[in-house]
Amino acid sequence: xxxxxxxxxxxxxxxxxxxxxxxxxxxxxxxxxxxxxxxxxxxxxxxxxxxxxxxxxxxxxxxxxxxxxxxxxxxxxxxxxxxxxxxxxxxxxxxxxxxxxxxxxxxxxxxxxxxxxxxxxxxxxxxxxxxxxxxxxxxxxxxxxxxxxxxxxxxxxxxxxxxxxxxxxxxxxxxxxxxxxxxxxxxxxxxxxxxxxxxxxxxxxxxxxxxxxxxxxxxxxxxxxxxxxxxxxxxxxxxxxxxxxxxxxxxxxxxxxxxxxxxxxxxxxxxxxxxxxxxxxxxxxxxxxxxxxxxxxxxxxxxxxxxxxxxxxxxxxxxxxx
Ligand SMILES: [Zn+2]
Numbered sequence: 618x619x620x621x622x623x624x625x626x627x628x629x630x631x632x633x634x635x636x637x638x639x640x641x642x643x644x645x646x647x648x649x650x651x652x653x654x655x656x657x658x659x660x661x662x663x664x665x666x667x668x669x670x671x672x673x674x675x676x677x678x679x680x681x682x683x684x685x686x687x688x689x690x691x692x693x694x695x696x697x698x699x700x701x702x703x704x705x706x707x708x709x710x711x712x713x714x715x716x717x718x719x720x721x722x723x724x725x726x727x728x729x730x731x732x733x734x735x736x737x738x739x740x741x742x743x744x745x746x747x748x749x750x751x752x753x754x755x756x757x758x759x760x761x762x763x764x765x766x767x768x769x770x771x772x773x774x775x776x777x778x779x780x781x782x783x784x785x786x787x788x789x790x791x792x793x794x795x796x797x798x799x800x801x802x803x804x805x806x807x808x809x810x811x812x813x814x815x816x817x818x819x820x821x822x823x824x825x826x827x828x829x830x831x832x833x834x835x836x837x838x839x840x841x842x843x844x845x846x847x848x849x850x851x852x853x854x855x856x857x858x859x860x861x862x863x864x865x866x867x868x869x870x871x872x873x874x875x876x877x878x879x880x881x882x883x884x885x886x887x888x889x890x891x892x893x894x895x896x897x898x899x900x901x902x903x904x905x906x907x908x909x910x911x912x913x914x915x916x917x918x919x920x921x922x923x924x925x926x927x928x929x930x931x932x933x934x935x936x937x938x939x
Contacts, residue, residue, distance in 0.1 A: 626854075626857040626858075627850075627853045627854055627856075627857065628853050628856040628857050628860075629849075629853050630776075630778070630849050630852060630853060633852075633853075633856060633882050633886075634877055634878065634881075634882055635877060635881035635882040635884070635885040636877050636881060637881055637884075637885065638876075638881065639881075639884050639905075639906035639908075641906050641907040641908050642904040642905065642906060642907070643904060643905065643906075643907045644903070644904050644915065644917060645905065645913075645914070645915050647914075649916070649918060652914055652915075652916045653916070653923065653926045653927055653930060654930065655911075655914050656896045656914050656916065656923075656927050657927050657930030657931050657934065659865050659894040659896060659914065660748075660749070660752070660865050660867070660896070660927070660931060661931060661934050662863060663752060663862075663863045663864055663865040663894070664752065664753060664862045664863045664864070665752065665753045665754070665755075665855075665858070665859035665862050665863065665864040665865070666749055666752045666753070666754045666755075666864070666865050666867055667754070667755055667756075667757065667855070667856075667859055667864060667865070667866050667867070667883075668745075668754060668755070668756040668757065668758075668765075668867050668869060669756075669757050669758070669866060669867070669868045669869065669871055669879035669880075669883055670756060670757070670758040670759070670760055670765065670869045670870065670871070670879075671758075671759050671760070671868075671869065671870045671871035671872060671874075671875075671879060672759070672760065672870060672872070672874070673869065673870015673871065673872060673899055673900060673902075673920060674741075674742075674760065674764075674869040674870040674920070675736075675738065675760055675762055675764060675870075676870065677741060677869075677870055677900070677919070677920035677921045677924070678738040678739070678740070678741040678742060678764065678921065679738040679740075679741070679921075680732075680736060680738045680762065680764075682706045682707040682708060682732070683705060683706030683707070684706075687704075687705065687706050687707060687710075690727075690731060691704060691707075691710060691724075691727075693811075693812055694710065694723075694724055694727075694812055697811065697812045698713055698812075707728050707731070707732055710724060710728060711724070711725065711728060711831075717813075718819045718828055719813040719814050719815070719816055719819060720812055720813050722805055722814050722818070722819060722820070723805065723809045723812045723813045723814045724812065725831060726798075726801070726802040726803075726805035726806055726809070726814065727802075727805075727806060727809070729782045729783070729798075729802055729831065730782075730799070730802050730803070730806060732761070732762055732782045733761065733762050733763060733781065733782025733783050733799075734763075734782065734783055734799045734802070736762050736763075736764065737764075737767060738764060739764050739765075739767045739768035741921055741924055741925075742764050742765050742767075742768035742770075743768045743769065744924060744925060744928050745924050745928060746765075746768055746769060746770060747928065747932075748927065748928035748931040748932055749931075753855075753858075753859070753862075754770075754774060755774050755775075755776070755851075755852060755855040755859070756770060756774055756775045756776065757776050757778070757852060757878075757879060758775065758776070758777045758778070758779075759777075759778060759779045759871070759875055759878055759879065760777065760779075761777060761779055761780050761781050761782045761833055762782055763777075763781065763782070763783065772848075773851060774851075775848060776848040776849060776851065776852040777848070778834070778845075778849075778878055779833060779834040779839075779875075779878075780795075780831070780832045780833040780834050780839060781795070781832055781833075782831070782833070783797055783798065783799050784796060784797060784798060784831070784832035785798040785801075785820060785829045785830065785831055785832055786829065786830060786831075786832040786838075786839075786840040786842075787822040787824060787825060787827060787829060787830070787838075787840070788822070788827060788828045788829055788830035788838060789822075789825065789827055789838055790837075790838035790839065790840045791822060791824050791825040791827070792822075792824045792825075792840075793840050793841060793842050793843075794840065794842050794843075795832040795840055795842040795844070795845075796820075796829075798820070801818070801820065804818060805818050859893075860886065860889075860890050860892075860893065861892075862892065863892050864890075864892060864893045864894070865893075865894050865895075865896055866883045866886060866887060866893060866894070866895045866896065867896050867898070868880065868883055868895065868896065868897045868898065868899075869898055869920065869924075870898065870899055870900075870920055871897075871899065871902075872899065872902045873902065883895055883897075884905075884906055884909070887909050887912055887913060888906070888908070888909065891912070893912065894912045894913070894914070895909060895912065895913045895914070896914045896916075897913070897914065897915040897916065898916050898918075898920045898923045898924065899915075899916075899917060899920065900917070900918070900919060900920055901917055902917075903915035903916050903917040903918075904917075
């Protein structure tokens with residue numbers, strides 16, 4: 618391997634990704650209280666904590682996407698488009714085959730504000746960040762809702778790989794730029810009638826003149842703009858630093874929807890580095906590779922409770938050591 622001493626070490630996001638499904642998953646049978654103790658101990662002893670957050674983190678924190686919340690907030694759209702199969706929850710609603718751009722942005726501006734700029738479920742995030750004070754932390758996230766940022770984590774410590782509910786881009790991805798659209802969304806929200814926005818508010822690509830889309834990784838047109846690459850670069854500098862140190866990979870609500878971005882890579886990192894411990898929190902998908910033995914702690918439980926319990930241990934531990 619070529620190694621340039623003068624250059625800062627980097628491990629690219631591409632190289633970090635893993636497609637390898639662990640063949641030896643187990644659900645650990647260690648009692649809950651003991652697992653919380655183990656997790657807190659691992660974090661206490663660590664210098665670095667790499668957070669990996671998936672949809673389960675936002676849900677555990679209180680974000681709602683379907684059920685009564687959707688009925689209450691999307692009644693206007695259910696009246697127009699019917700209730701099923703799209704108008705059931707915010708994820709499905711976004712995929713509705715809208716008849717025109719005015720209708721598409723009528724729904725999307727509303728959805729994007731509710732799921733992004735106006736979402737604030739950060740109490741749990743704050744609890745976690747407070748408990749991690751003093752650690753070198755970085756967040757890798759597949760969430761587009763900015764909740765860790767809202768909770769006070771610096772954008773320089775965040776790499777949100779899948780885009781943002783605040784940004785739009787050329788629908789065809791003709792140029793690699795994403796545009797902040799929060800103010801535009803608010804205007805759309807104010808001027809929407811019967812699910813549609815006025816034609817003059819429909820955003821057009823400033824380069825090709827074509828339609829715009831959300832900057833969310835839903836298809837091959839997703840644009841990775843300058844900010845995305847800057848975050849990727851910071852992440853790829855943090856990685857080699859943390860794999861050389863005492864590190865905990867703290868995985869928060871990552872299932873099997875996009876396991877190649879956080880779940881599998883975390884397992885790979887732990888497999889390859891003895892100084893790394895994987896702490897996996899999930900309501901029901903906290904199975905861990907048996908081969909990691911005591912360097913993997915998989916806690917299947919209400920994640921909000923797990924986080925609060927671990928934070929409490931960490932905070933008490935600090936107090937008694939002081
Ligand atoms: Zn374009």
